[in-house]
Amino acid sequence: MxxxxxxxxxxxxxxxxxxxxxxxxxxxxxxDGPVAVRDPGRKGTGxxxxxxxxxxxxxxxxxxxxxxxxxxREDLDFWERELGRPLANGCFGENLTTAGLxxxxxxxxxxxxxxxxLVLEATSGRVPCRTFAGRLGEKGWVRRFTRQGVxxxxxxxxxxxxxxxxxxxxxxHRPEHEVTVALAFRAATTERELLPRVLAAGExxxxxxxxxxxxxxxxxxxxxAGAATVPGQTxxxxxxxxxxx
Numbered sequence: 001m002x003x004x005x006x007x008x009x010x011x012x013x014x015x016x017x018x019x020x021x022x023x024x025x026x027x028x029x030x031x032d033g034p035v036a037v038r039d040p041g042r043k044g045t046g047x048x049x050x051x052x053x054x055x056x057x058x059x060x061x062x063x064x065x066x067x068x069x070x071x072x073r074e075d076l077d078f079w080e081r082e083l084g085r086p087l088a089n090g091c092f093g094e095n096l097t098t099a100g101l102x103x104x105x106x107x108x109x110x111x112x113x114x115x116x117x118l119v120l121e122a123t124s125g126r127v128p129c130r131t132f133a134g135r136l137g138e139k140g141w142v143r144r145f146t147r148q149g150v151x152x153x154x155x156x157x158x159x160x161x162x163x164x165x166x167x168x169x170x171x172x173h174r175p176e177h178e179v180t181v182a183l184a185f186r187a188a189t190t191e192r193e194l195l196p197r198v199l200a201a202g203e204x205x206x207x208x209x210x211x212x213x214x215x216x217x218x219x220x221x222x223x224x225a226g227a228a229t230v231p232g233q234t235x236x237x238x239x240x241x242x243x244x245x
Contacts, residue, residue, distance in 0.1 A: 001098070001099070001100040001101050001168065001169040001170070001171075002098065002099055002100060002166060002167060002168050002169055003096050003097070003098055003114060003115075003163060003164070003165060003166065003167045003169060004073055004089060004097045004098060004099050004165060004166075005030035005089040005090065005096075005097045005165050006030065006031055006035050006050070006095065006096060006163050006164060006165055007028035007029060007030050007031070007089060007090030007094060007095055007096070007097065008028055008029065008031050008035065008048075008050055008052050008053035008054075008095070009024075009025035009026060009027050009028040009029070009053055009054050009090075009093070010025060010027075010054050011023045011024070011025055011054045011056050012024060012025070012027055014134065015134075016130070016131060016133075016134020016135065017056075017057070017130070017131040017134060018130060018131075019056050019057035019059075019131065020056075020057065020059075021056065023056045024056050024057070024131050024135075025048075025053065025054035025055055025056050026093040026131055026132065026135050027090075027093075027135065028053070028090035028091075028093055028094065028095065029090055030089055030090055030097075030165065031052075032165075033164065034162035034163065034164045035050050035051060035052060035053075035162065035163055035164065036050070036051040036160070036161075036162055037049050037050055037051070037067075037068065037118050037157055037160060037161060037162065037163055038051070038157055038160040039064050039067060039156070039157045039160065040062055040063060040064065040067050040157075041063065041064065042063055042064060043058070043062060043063025043064070043065065043066070043207075045058065045063075046058075046062050046063045046064060046067075047061075047062040047063075048062055048067065048068075048095070049067030049068045049095070049155075049156075049157050050068065050095050050163075053095060057131070060129065064156050064157070065123045065124065065154065065156055065206045065207050065208070066123070066124075066154045066206075067120075067154075067155060067156050067157045068095050068096060068120055068154070068155040068156075068157065069093065069094045069095050069096075069126060069152060069153075069154055069155075070094055070095065070096045070097075070098055070103060070120075070152055070153050070154075070155060071092050071094035071096075071097055071098070071103065071152035072097075072098050072099070072101055072102070072103045072152065073089065073097055073098065073099050074099070075103065075104075075150045075152065076089070076091070076092065076097070078150060079150075083138065091135075091136075092132070092152065093132065093135070094152055096114075096163065098169060100169075101169060103151075103152050103153045103181060104125075104149070104150060104151065104153075104180065104181055104182040105180050105181070105182065106122045106153050106180060106181045107122065107174055107175050107177065107178075107179060107180055107181075107201075108122055108123065108124070108175070108177075108179045108180070108181065108184055108198070108201035108204050108205050109121060109122065109173075109175040109177075109179075109201055109202070109204030109205075110122045110171060110173060110174055110175060111158060111171070111172050111173035112155070112169050112170065112171055112172065113169070113170045113172045114161070114163050114167050114168075114169050115161060115162060115163055115164065115167035115168070116161070117159060117160075117161030117162065118157070118159060118160065118161030118162065118163055119157075119158040119159035119161070119172065120155035120156070120157060120158065121155055121156050121158050121204060122153050122154070122155055122181060122204075123153075123154050123155060123156050123204065123205065123206040124153070124154045124181065124184055124185070124188070124205065124206035124209055125149075125151035125152065125153060125154070125181045125182065125184055125185030125188070126151045126152050126153070126154060126185075127146070127151075127185070127188060127189060128141065128142045128145045128146060129142070130142070132145070146189050146190060147190070149182055149185055149186060151181065151182070151185050153181045154206065175201070175204065177200040177201055177202075178200070179197065179198050179200050179201040179205070183197065183198065184198050184201070184205065184206075184209060187209075187213070188209050188212065192216065195212065195213040195216040195217065196213065196216065196217050196221075196222050198210075198213050199213050199214070199217065
């Protein structure tokens with residue numbers, strides 16, 4: 001289990017984003033040498049957890065719960081076969097491209113030690129947005145990515161440190177609940193009736209997803225009423241302009 005590449009993005013002005021200023025940092029490229037990783041602070045003010053990585057749209061990206069985005073090389077290989085085109089490390093906007101790890105089966109609250117010092121904690125899956133679709137240039141990409149549910153995972157920074165290509169990854173804590181990144185993603189998008197189940201992850205869950213789950217339970221009880229929509233939330237497959245949670 002290891003990091004294949006560490007990827008950072010610089011702000012670029014593009015036609016496919018609605019971010020303020022029309023710029024995005026989604027075009028991430030592998031970099032040499034160690035990169036410092038720290039807690040970037042709360043969403044709306046904090047950006048990426050990786051020093052030197054640009055986050056342009058602070059409305060929907062960055063912050064402590066989305067400090068580091070990780071995607072598995074194995075899942076990029078799956079999409080290469082599906083799309084019939086090469087996909088380089090970093091092309092999904094991930095900060096770390098890994099090998100030998102099941103990102104979708106990662107538990108919310110699971111902790112990884114990356115390299116000698118850095119400790120990360122899984123918070124959620126990645127809900128796709130219009131900028132991601134524009135970057136890939138695939139028609140219907142938001143819907144397709146959401147339905148497949150191979151999302152990668154967001155992490156918060158528990159212990160800051162440095163990361164570099166080739167660093168080993170060690171799972172140092174596995175929670176006792178069964179809320180995986182994949183389950184939390186489905187609950188947040190296509191299967192809202194799963195929202196009561198994600199509460200088992202507690203405060204480790206992405207702050208906004210935890211609030212949504214609590215609102216759902218307050219309004220619909222244990223979810224037996226079906227996949228109703230919590231006020232202010234939408235089905236993540238419904239709109240190509242949907243933003244990342």
